[in-house]
Amino acid sequence: MADTKAHILVTDDEKGIRNTLKEILEFEDYEVSTAESGSEALEMISKEEVDLMLLDIKMKGIDGIETLRQIRTSGFEFPVIMISGHGTIDIAVEATKMGAFDFLEKPPDLNRLLLTVRNALSQQDLAKEVKQIKKKLPQIQEIIGESKAIIRIKSMIDKVAPTQSRVLITGENGTGKELVAKWIHEKSPRANAVFVEVNCAAIPADLLESELFGHEKGAFTGANEQRIGKFEQADGGTLFLDEIGDMSLDAQAKVLRALQENKITRVGGNESINVDVRILAATNKDLEQEIKNGNFREDLFHRISVIPIKVPALNERAEDIPLIAEACLKKLKTTDISFSSVKFTESGLNALKKRLWSGNVRELYNAVERLGILATDDLIDEEAVESVLSSKKIEDSDLSNLADSTSNFQDFKETAERIFLVKQLEKNDWNISQTADTVGLQRSHIYNKMKKYNIER
Structure with missing residues (x-):
């Protein structure tokens, strides 16, 4: 710590240990406080800033492991x-x-103790610098709107963000389900960890298992080296x-098992790997109907939909x-100077409100x-x-006739x-890629809708 002394809190129920560690650390020019129990330490860190803690595991009352758990769940880093x-x-x-930085046995070796303290404080300084840099980087796009739904x-x-609950985000294509997921992560205790995304529709079924869980070298033809899957990448x-x-x-069954056990096994491997991952899922399908149709597992649905969030259509x-x-x-x-002088008139904005947006935002x-x-x-x-947008007006006669023909x-x-x-x-001309670009949907979504509505050339 460059300008001020680092504040270290020593927590141990043995007075002799507390005093010895305090003396050693103060000699090294650190500011030191002491606590004789986990509950006293928790009270102290709620009132004053602490840069590092030395924490005994075996203590009366709240032991060190439980104290550490409460420190982390309270958001202290x-x-x-x-x-x-x-x-x-x-x-x-x-x-x-x-989340402990290191583990030392009593009586701690003096040189190792001081080296571990220095390394821990250096890492803390680096984490603070990263956080400051992150604040200066472009933020996640805002969820725009003032409607009751938004x-x-x-x-x-x-x-839901501060919890560990799994969330199922539903809504039509283009409504902003991914944006909702990113904000849940950004406002969660995991915000400083990674956000890993998998588009299940864009990955062939025979490759999805490897994508999610990884594979060992030689697991199948073309597996020339070990691959770390998305679950491991998202650990923490x-x-x-x-x-x-x-x-x-088949992939649903394996995901369900991973969620039940918090463990995964790479394709072609035997080792169970522990993973600590919060799952957010999204779909444009009615999963309850998919369950009835035999296309989705009911047990997985209940696992991923602890908190359902429906994103409204535009x-x-x-x-x-x-x-x-x-x-x-x-x-x-901000990305193209040719737009710098372009403006909407009030009539232009009102005209946009009157249109049918099947592709949403x-x-x-x-x-x-x-x-x-x-x-x-x-x-x-x-x-x-x-x-420019002549084909999509809500008042078009085709849609008016359609509205007259059904009440559902x-x-x-x-x-x-x-x-x-x-x-x-x-x-x-039935070019799927070109159609997808034109209407603002992914190719996989076009194929899904063609299948859903039995559309053939």
Whole structure:
């Protein structure tokens, strides 16, 4: 610590040990406080800043392991060095799993003690520097909107993020399910650890197991070296399983086992590997219907959907469309100077509110980019919206006739979606990649919808 003395808290129920360690550390020019129990230490760290703790494992009342657990669950990140006169490998492993920096046996060797303290404080300084740098980096995109639905989503994120509960995020393609997952991670105690994403729909079924759990060298043809899977990569952090509804039943069974045991085994391996991962999952499918159809395991559904969050479609929160459109244009201006003088008129924003957004926020972003490029005199007004996006107006006669023919909202929505998709495929000569780019969806989602609505050329 460059300018101020590092503050070390020595916690041990033996007075002689406390005093000896205090004397040694003060001689090295550290500021030292002492506590004779876990409860006293917890009270002290709630009132004053601590840079490092030396913590005895065997104490009366709350022992060292439980004290460490409470320190970490309370969000304190300073390094903790465990000390014990009854050291075993099992205790050392358990303490390390819970976030202890190191483990020393009593009586500690003086040179090793001082070296461990210096290393721990250096790591703490580095962690603080990383945190400061992280604050200066671009932040996660905000969830934009002032509608009741979005206020509800933000409130739900604030409630569930600090917990370890698994969350299932549902909603149509392009609504922002990934963004919700990132904010849950960002506001969680795991925010400084990794956020690992897997798109289950984009990975072939025969490769998904290797992607999730890794594989050993020689496990199968082409496995020329060991590979660490997403579960191991996310250890200590968050694993986001996007489009989990597209996961094969075989892969579902293995994911379920990993969630039950907090252990994984690499493909071609025999060793069980402990993993500490928070699972967030997302899907655009109705998993309860998929369960009835035999495509999704009910036991896995209950494991991943402790907290369900439904992200509303853009058409269900039309009042947010002007805010989102302005934000999309602002983002485009930061990456492309050609958008710098482009502006929306009030009539242009109102025209966007009247349109049907089957691709949701992702489609709106693409539409804003298109409008910005084609805008006359750098103004996006009602006329520009109508001419550039002419095929998607809500008041179109086709949709009006469709609305007259059914009173069931789900039937209307799915029929309209099918009509729109067929028209776009025809416009693009049934080129799936080109259609996906045009409407702002991933190719896998186009294939899924074609299968869902039995669309063939």
